[in-house]
Amino acid sequence: MNSTSATAADSPLDLEQAQLRIQALEEALREASSATVAAERRLDQLVSHLQEGVLLTDEAGQIALINDRFCALWELEEPASYWVGRPWQELTTILMPLTTDPGRFAQAVHSKRQQGAPVFNDPVELADGRVLERDFMPIPADTGTGSNVLIRLRDVTEYRQATDRLRAVASIPGQNPNPIFRLDGTGQLLYTNQAANFLFKSLSEADQTRLLAKAQGLAATALEHSQPWQVDISVGEGFYTVFVAPFGEEGYANLYLVNITKRILVEQELNRAKDEAEAAVRARENFLANMSHEIRTPMNGVLGMAGQLAKTRLDARQQEFVRIIRSSGQHLLTIINDVLDMAKITSGKLEFEQTAFNLCDSLGESLQPLVMQAVEKGLTVTAMPLRDTCPLPWVSADPYRINQVMINLVANAIKFTEPGGHITVSSRQLASTPDTLTVEFVVADTGIGIPPEQQTRIFEGFTQAYADTTRRFGGTGLGLSISRAIVEQLGGTLLVESEPGKGSRFRFVLDFPRTPAVTQDAVHSAFDTGALRGRRVLLVEDNEINRDVARMLLEEWGVAVDEAENGQVGVEMLQHRAYDAVLMDIQMPGMSGLEATAIIRKLPDPAQANIPILALTANAFRADNARYLAAGMNACLTKPFEEEDLYRHLEALIQPATLASGASYDLAKLQTMARGRAAFVDKIIQSFLTNMPASLVELEAAAASHNWAQVAALVHHIKPSVESLGIQGVLPAMQQLEQDIPPMGQPAAASTTATDHIVSQIRRALQELAQELPADARTQ
Structure with missing residues (x-):
């Protein structure tokens, strides 16, 4: 009874407590649910904002979590929500065709899931060229009967490319066939590539020490001045160019060595070759100068004596003999001059003067003898002088060289044109300005002509168009070579147009600086003005025949002559007698003309020290003449010389000295x-x-x-x-x-x-x- 009463009495209270408990539990459940939802929301936000792709499968193999980044990395059409709850095998089937090796990809996925071990940085190569990298991490399930699998995915394409580039760059020094050294400011070696190691091992211990010392010095200098530079050094028996690059912030310098041994050896060979070539040129010039001297010296005697013989009483037959001697001598002299000109051309020493002259008159005077020669051969000549097109043909140039070209061309035309043929010589103005005159020169003939294949070769030295030309017509084959070289150095081009059997036409155009007309004194046929009569000269010459020739000429002009056979005798005679001038040979035994001149210029007596000295030289190089003038001689005359040239030189030297009364100046x-x-x-x-x-x-x-x-x-x-x-x-x-x-x-x-x-x-x-x-x- 009591028990039943008690239960009945407690029931309302317990029920109320139970309801409160239920309410509390429901509230806790709602709070837990809210927290779970919030956590899930935060997790979704976190996962969605990850730069990596994330995939989570549960122990049943269903996709529990996947973010949009994962889908974007694979370039999937479906959103991430589509795949949640689906089996991972379905996704793998979609991903396989996107890889470069689908079968290998599927096998790797299954293998990793079965092994259940974590895998990191596993590369996946895609068919579009990209590379993805994934982490495979198994996570034990709460039930203990399976595992969840977390997969993280990222795009490493750019990283892989950068890594490959860095790896390639990093391999350059090692693969470089040239030695590379890196040293810090203290001289410590920080790096050497394989080529540097090979070079170092190939050297002796002493050369290794020297190379290291040079490298340390170069690196220290580069770091001190913060300036890259290069230098050539010797290493053992080889040579290297060293490029030094300082890296100041890093505290080291790189030395890049390039082997230049072959280049240095080639340069050295080119220099032993250059010296030999220059020696050969000097030897040739010396030979030609000596040959010129040895030939011109007797030629001076031959032509001089022939000239003296022509002044004596001779019958017609004897006069013809003298004429032949002089003509043959002049021809031989022309050949000598041609050979010397070729030597000057090949050595780049062809000389040119600049003087004012009337171009038309100069050409006319030089070509007149050839016109007479052509007429004597039975040729007709048509001349079109420059004055027909140019009223004032005064220019500044080298008249001798221009005349030399025209003489060569006209002489060739005469030589290769048969009697009855025709020659045309013309020079005409093409253009004119106040400062410049442009003239065209043409020499045409109706001679044998030149085959097309030979028209280039005729300008080569010692070359003529036909093999039998020399036998038929004579000549050295140098005229055209010399003429082209002269024209080219004057700024023009010598051209030829020719046809066998119909003749040839040579043409060139030159620009000349204009110059005002120069008033010229009237030319007298007799050059002996009497200015030399009563003068006394000292003739210093070792060749007896040449002394005889000069003495005969001087005595004809009323000049008293004293002779000395060498320089030493000449100096002694000059100190014991007063002279108006000295004719000085250059090459003499004992004391040369240059040595004698140097002594004379230092004599204490001013009148003796400043006496006019005319060099009589058989050397035909103008550089020699400049040397003679620099040595103190007043003028130079080349043997063999014409009588008038000797007279004019002496007249010019003696008269100014007389007018100045021995003074060294003229006001x-x-x-x-x-x-x-x-x-x-x-x-x-x-x-x-x-x-x-x-x-x-x-x-x-x-x-x-x-x-x-x-x-x-x-x-x-x-x-x-x-x-x-x-x-x-x-x-x-x-x-x-x-x-x-x-x-x-x-x-x-x-x-x-x-x-x-x-x-x-x-x-x-x-x-x-x-x-x-x-x-x-x-x-x-």
Whole structure:
């Protein structure tokens, strides 16, 4: 009874508590559900924002979790929500065709799931060229009967490409066949590639030490100055160019070595070859100069004596013999000149002058003898002179070289044209400006002509169109070669048009600087003006026949002649007797003409030291003449010479010396400039006396240090003053120093001699001017 009562009494309370408990549990369940939903939402947000793809399968093999990034990496059409709850095998079937090897991909997936071991950074290569990388991580299930599998996926295509590039770059030094060294600022070797190791091992211990020391020095210098540079070094028996690249922030420098041994050896061979070639050229020039001297010396005697013989009483037959001797001698001389010209051409020393002349008159005078020769052969000649198209044909050029070309072309036309043929010689103006005249030159003939295949070869040295040309027509085959070289150096091109049996036409065009017409003195047929009568000259010549020829000519002109057979005798005779001029041979036994001239120019007596000296030389190179002038000679005359040339040279040398009364200067030009203003003359002389001594000191110092560029500049600076004061005998030496500048620092005997001569002559002029200048001008 009591028990039943108690239960009945407690029932309402227990029921209420149970309801409260239920409410509490329901609330807790709702809170838990909310927390779960929130957690799931946060997890979804986290997973969706991952840069990696994520896939989670449960123990049953169903896809429990997958994010959009996973689908995007595989470029799937379905969204991530589509795959939740589906078996992983269905997804694998979709993914297989997207890989480069579907079968291998499927096998790998199954294998990894069966093994149940984690796998990281597993690459998956896709058919579109991309590379994905995945992590495979099994997670034990709560039930203990299976496992969940988490797969993380990322795109590593760019990373793989960058890695490959870095790997390729990193392999370059090792694969480079050139040695590479890396050293820090302390000289410590940080890296050497395989080629550097091979080079190092190939060297002796001493060479290894030297190479390391050089590398340390180069690296330290590059790092100190933060400047890349390169240098050539010797390594053992080889040679290398070293490119030094500093990396200042990193604290090291790279040295890249390139083997240049073959290049250096080739350069050395080209230089033993160059020296040999230059030696061969010098030997050839010396040979030709000696041959010229040896041939011209007796030719001077032959032609000179023939000229003297022609002046005697001879019958017609004897006169013909003399004519043949002189003609044959002149022909031989022409051949010698052609050979020498070819030698000058091949050595690049063909000489040209610049002088004002009437181009039309010069051509006419030079070609007139050939016209007569053509007429004698039975040819007709048509000449179209330049004056027909050019009213003022005055130009500045080398008349001898231009005439030489035209003479060669006309002589060829005469030689290769049979009697009854025709030759046309023309020169005409093509264009004209105030400064320039353009002229076309043409020589055409109706001769044998030249086959097309031979028209190029005829301009080669010692070449003629036909094999029997020399036997039939004579000649050396040098004329056209020389002519083309001259025309090319004058800025033109010698062209030929020819047809066998119909003749040839040679043509070239040249541009000439115009020059005002020069008033020329009337030319007298008799060159002996009487200016040399009563003069006394000293003839220094070792060849007896040449002394006889010169003495006969000089005595005809009323000149007293004393003879000396060598330079030493000549110097002694000059010191014991007064002479108006010296005719000086160059090559003589014992003391040469140059040595004798050097002694004469240093004699204490001013009259003896400054006597006019005319060089009589058998050398035909203009460079030799410049050397003679620089040595102190006043003029040069090449053997064999014409009588008139010898007379004109002596007349030009003796008369100025007479007019100047032995002075080393001539104020005629300055006085002309002054137009009667004596104060102007005094002012110029005073400036010269004041400023020139310092210039001479600078000139001597520059010559002593072999600074020839400075010598040339100083000479160029003082030359106008020297010219205006008419200082005698120094202009040829000045011209040589201005034009022929030896390499810096190189001693040059000719340049030193020329400098000494200039300084000596100018100092003498300074002394004489200071003495003769009026007292009031000296004190200004």
